[in-house]
Amino acid sequence: MSTSTDNNASITQESGPSAAVQDIQKKIVVRTADGEVFNLKEEVAMEIDIIKTFFQEDSISYETVMPLPNVEGWEMVKVIEYCTKHVELKHKVDGYKERKAFQALFVQNLSTKSLLALTNTANYLEVKYLLDFLCQAVSEQIKNKDVDYVRELFGVENDFNDEEYEQVKAEAPWAHENLNNDLH
Amino acid sequence: MGDGDVVLRRVRTDFGDYEEDVIAEILARLPVKSLMRFRCVCKSWRALISESYFVKKHLSYGERGITESAHRLIFMLDPPLVLDYEALKSMKDDDYGDGAGAQFAVTQLDFPVTKSIADSGYRVGVGSCNGLVCVQVDFEAIMLWNPCTRDSKVLPKPPRVINSKFSYDFNGFGYDSASDDYKVIRGFTDYLAMKIMIHIFSLKTGSWRTVEDIDYVTLIMRQGLFLNGALHWLCNLPEGGSRILSFDLEAEKFQKTIPLPYDDWFFDHLIHKNCLCVLACPTRTNTFNIWMMKEYGVKESWTEVLQFSLETYAEHFDDYREYFRPVCILENGVVLIDEMGDGQHLMVLSNLKEKKFKHVVEVAKNWEFTTVIYRETLVSPDVHTYKTNNVS
Secondary structure: OOOOOOOHHHHOOOOOOOOOOOOOOOEEEEEEOOOOEEEEEHHHHOOOHHHHHHHHOOOOOOOOEEEEOOOOHHHHHHHHHHHHHHHHHHOOOOOHHHHHHHHHHHHHOOOHHHHHHHHHHHHHHOOHHHHHHHHHHHHHHHOOOOHHHHHHHHOOOOOOOHHHHHHHHHOOHHHHOOOOOOOO | OOOOOOOOOOOOOOOOOOOHHHHHHHHOOOOHHHHHHHOOOOHHHHHHHHOHHHHHHHHHHHHOOOOOOOEEEEEOOOOOEEEEHHHHHOOOHHHOOOOOOOOOOOEEOOOOOOOOOOOOOOEEEEEEEOOEEEEEEOOOEEEEEEOOOOEEEEOOOOOOOOOOOOEEEEEEEEEEOOOOEEEEEEEEEEOOOOEEEEEEEEOOOOEEEEEEEEEOOEEOOOEOEEEOOEEEEEEEOOOOOEEEEEEEOOOOEEOOOEEOOOOOOEEEEEEEOOEEEEEEOOOOOOEEEEEEEOOOOOHHHEEEEEEEEOOOOOOOOOOOHHHEEEEEEOOOOEEEEEOOOOOEEEEEEOOOOOOOEEEEEEEEOOOOOOEEEEEOOOOOOOHHHOOOOOOO
16 A cells, blocks of 8 residues: 555545536546655546546556656645646636736745746646746746856756857847846 | 658757757747847757747747737837837826826937948838838838847848839838748839839848839828738829728739728828728818728728817817827827927827827927837848748
8 A cells, every 4th residue: 555645635525516426526646756646636637638648548547546757746736736726716707816816826935946847847747727827937037037047047058168158149248238127 | 869860850959957848938938138148048048049930939929918028119210219119008197297297218229230231321111020120221222120139131122113204102011921921012103104013022032023013093101001911001092082002912912902981081090909090180170080990801890999189289270180190099099299390209198088288209300200110029130040940
């Protein structure tokens, strides 16, 4: 028996509109790279395309624990958090303000580096709306930053030699000035 | 992949821990200034930012409103002056202090310096499309310019006009999406022979061609407006009445003229909310009406959207039409270029009820100039700098 870390959202027995046939929500189980196991509500799991595709195979039963070797436990927690909210707001008529507030809080609680790690996760798991949201958040956080900051954040080596770098920089020197200037 | 394999996919350059798609998705949401700076991050970022598919992705995000790509208004003077068009459009009544009125921030732009053409400073804005501005320099030379990336390209000289009866009358610049090509039009009219001739330039082929023997109309507006894949000019038909002349950039042909709201003279046009608008000023009045064609090409869809009078601004004047040019339509007002009096000013009427006109920018002192509205993009005027890594 594997130790299961039930995600909080999946424990609360909310009477979802997707009642389908059973009272008890079907659960889907995944295991992340660090060995953590998550029970997801079916409707949340189906937001994650890679999981959806996996379980749509005829030979795969819902009893199977799907391995996610490219995802860390903390990342899964965040993805589940976001998708759960997304599903909840799908059923609401006027969820705009709530969504905005949720998104602001979501971003606030994560470093830029963590947000960036999550973009990879969202891309791998194939959750398009989460990927779009995270990419937008990262872009907003880096738009006024300098080249050194960006290299460090993305873990990118400078493969220009000094001469090449100066040449590229000289193509648009104005882009390196006044990093908080609004108009040009 | 073995050495002998043909690389059919997009060249996979190294982006470290991140997929190229993810990097592209983040970068496509950045303003141009950030991207021009991040070209210095490393070689693969520099390559990505110049890639044709990336430039188009970035452009489409601006067009679709996924990112806020700023619009700017240029006064084509020497040096050109530029202001934030979004800020202008969102001007409200309470932006004015008591009496003096708000002044609007205007910046000078560096016009590209080129050795290949003479530039006395006389420049005419032909039009703008996808962030590229087309400028005619000293009557003969044509340049494509991206004011945001500061990139520019002088086009090959247009053909010589042998028939001296033709006078240069109109122009336009736009994008042919079917062939992914930018085109420039220069139009000439021979009033006596009742004929029009045009030169068309295609950026893709890098060459001009001439189309002759087009039926004559009197063009009222020199600068064509680009909308729905066609260029548009206000004109008067020989038999009487005003129409909108349209030139389809894909077919490279003049289309059937578009009717105006009613039978009368219209004298200026602009685009508002992606629709053609025209300005009328019934003679011997000082009232201006702006009509908007809500459905392209449908006469019945012309709707009067704005009406204002200049009576509180300038009295004792018979014919205002020549002195005011509309620049943009506000929620409850209009922005005009005022050429009456001492020099040219940018003038705002922000509240139709109050009828208060305020000068917000002194543009020039008695100098003729054109205006162009452009968007911030990465699009390069030199199509050869694009890498064509076409996958399909």
